[in-house]
Amino acid sequence: MGSAIWALATAETKLLLRNKTVAVTAILVPLLLGFFMATGIGGSARMWALVLSMQVLFVLAFAVYFTATAAVTSRREDLYLKRLCSAEPHPAVVLAGTLLPAVVLGLLQATAMIAIAVLAGAPVPGNVVLLIVAVVGGAAMCVAAGLATSAYTATSEQAQITTMPFFLALFVGGIWAVNAQDSLPALLVPGGAVADLVRRSLTEGNWFTQVAGALPAIGMLLVWVVIAGLVARRWFRWEPRS
Amino acid sequence: MNQSVINVSELHCSYGGFEAVRGVGFDVGPGELFALLGTNGAGKTTTMETIEGHRAPTGGKVRVFGMDPMRDRARVRPRVGIMLQHSGFAGDLTVAETVRLWQSMVSRPSAVDPALEALGLKHRRNVRVKQLSGGERRRLDLVLATLGNPEVLFLDEPTTGLDPESRKATWEIVRNLLEAGTTVLLTTHYLEEAERLAHRLAIMHDGRIAVSGSLTDVLATQRARIEFELPEDAGKLPDLAGEIRGEASGRIEVRTDRLQHDLHAVLAWARERDVRLSRLRAQHASLDDVFHAVQQGDHQQDSSQQGDHADIEHETRKAVAG
Incomplete structure (x- = not known):
């Protein structure tokens, strides 16, 4: 079924690019926000930690979370998901193919953001593994959250409202975690763990000590992936409510 | 029926508190076209979607190729083609992109162009699906359902909303598939469609089969x-x-x-x-007469009994013999 995932993802990418609202929100918004932050705010190590965290969170929020929610909701609204479910591939393959472009877009944009920040003078991350965990784990959390959100989103217009709470959670958690370093409560908020990992990846020092210090954040990120996944699993719908 | 391809017995389906299907049973043999008729709300689509493996029955048994269409999905689906009553497209994909996507999702794809040509869609291949007319969409539906060279084809009201020309084209395609040995389960509320295509048919009413058998059998009930x-x-x-x-x-x-x-x-x-x-x-009685008799509930066969499929068959044969 590898070819099915690939074909679904290709079709989904075309759809993403052909819908102007989604294309602008997913691609231009995070790039512009990230660019202005990198060129306007940087300076101290602490500020760079904030800039990079927010850049990663912008990408996760707009390119991954919003795109995933909007894509799944609008395909369901169009009864297109139902059609895909009448085809040969397993529904899990259908979902994977539909969500893959959002994840790939997120990973590409995160890479571009970090490159922009480093070119603008940010410190080169000392622990790349933690940065990768932050981006990949964050993307997993955001895809699962997107599925969960689409469960209570009837139309793609509604997605602009129903995505607000998780957006807030991402940014509030992120700012809190960077400002109040080593604050455990900040990690409990979805964006907190991602920001904490990004901040730690920028520090210098013993690799193992860094990873050990990041364990609470990694754990919380996992917890959020699982929670969002369970909500999605319980309430996700393939067809609109009739 | 020896070696039935589709086997349904004592099927019950409920949504919340409402029982849409209340003890339906029938068999469809290889190469046969079986038509389910009935007004809206009779339970045709629910029956169909359960056999397709879209939903689990609340009671009874469904087998396709002797397998459970939900549990053995991976083995059943590659061999069936499904045309849902209501489903949509990604409107921003073109016709050709949609068909190519489908082609890469089925195990035994057929060529795109002949499939589009047979249903008069070839000249529309580069048009976005959202710009197609209702009839063109319905024809594209059929193209997708048949693209995987299915052994069993489910057609849920395939010609609803089609103009007479497209309807004939659809019938022609279904006939060709039958000649090639495809088994077809069809729902329709066009009696003419059932008369032209079906080897056997059943008329559903209130979630039950009121009468079933060959066209002659069914007509003989009136x-x-x-x-x-x-x-x-x-x-x-x-x-x-x-x-x-x-x-x-x-x-x-x-x-x-x-x-x-x-x-x-x-x-x-x-x-x-x-x-x-x-x-x-x-x-002789027309299918129309039987249909109306069923709707008015004055059909002589007692459909309140469950598992009465065999009885009906028996009764209709008696009627023929008499």
């Missing part, structure tokens, strides 16, 4: 009709096998299981007495 007008003073009609309705003079209707016998008796009687029967008409 008696044939002889109608004519008698002039005044024509005298008493001869004894007939059927039931005579109407006045001694005026419009007469005979309901009979023995059309030829009674018609002959009436004609012989009229000739003997030199009686002119005006507006004479003799006809």
Whole structure:
């Protein structure tokens, strides 16, 4: 079924690019926000930690979370998901193919953001593994959250409202975690763990000590992936409510 | 039925508190077209979607190729094609992009262009699907459902909303598939469609099968009709096998299981007495008659019993024999 995932993802990418609202929100918004932050705010190590965290969170929020929610909701609204479910591939393959472009877009944009920040003078991350965990784990959390959100989103217009709470959670958690370093409560908020990992990846020092210090954040990120996944699993719908 | 491809017995399906399907059973043999008829809300689509493996039955058993369509999905799906009653497209993909996507999702794809050509969509291949007319979308539906060279094809109201030309094209394609050995389960509320295509059919009403069998069997559940007008003073009609309705003079209707016998008796009687029967008409029951009898609930077969499929078959055969 590898070819099915690939074909679904290709079709989904075309759809993403052909819908102007989604294309602008997913691609231009995070790039512009990230660019202005990198060129306007940087300076101290602490500020760079904030800039990079927010850049990663912008990408996760707009390119991954919003795109995933909007894509799944609008395909369901169009009864297109139902059609895909009448085809040969397993529904899990259908979902994977539909969500893959959002994840790939997120990973590409995160890479571009970090490159922009480093070119603008940010410190080169000392622990790349933690940065990768932050981006990949964050993307997993955001895809699962997107599925969960689409469960209570009837139309793609509604997605602009129903995505607000998780957006807030991402940014509030992120700012809190960077400002109040080593604050455990900040990690409990979805964006907190991602920001904490990004901040730690920028520090210098013993690799193992860094990873050990990041364990609470990694754990919380996992917890959020699982929670969002369970909500999605319980309430996700393939067809609109009739 | 030996080696049935689709086997349904005692099927029950509920949504919340509402039982949409209440004990449905039938078999479809290889290469056969079985049609499910009934008004909206009779339970046709729910029955269909359960057999397709879209939903689990609340009771009873469904087998396709002897397998459970949900549990054995991975083995059943590659061999079936599904045309849902209501489903949508990604409107921003073109016709060709949609078909190519489908092609890469099926195990045994057929070529795109001939498939589009057969349904008159080839000239629309580079048009976005959202710009297609309703009829064109329905035809694209059929292209996708048949693209994987299915052994079993589910068609849920395939010609609803089609113009007569497209309807004929659809029938032609279904006939070709039947000739090639495809088994088809069809729902429709066009009686003509069932008459033209179906080897056997069932009429559903209120979640149950009211009558089923071959077209002849089903038609035989309603008696044939002889109608004519008698002039005044024509005298008493001869004894007939059927039931005579109407006045001694005026419009007469005979309901009979023995059309030829009674018609002959009436004609012989009229000739003997030199009686002119005006507006004479003799006809077997049409599917329309059976359908309306079922809708009005005055169909003679008791469909309240569960598992009465065999009884109905038996009764219809009796009716044919009689």
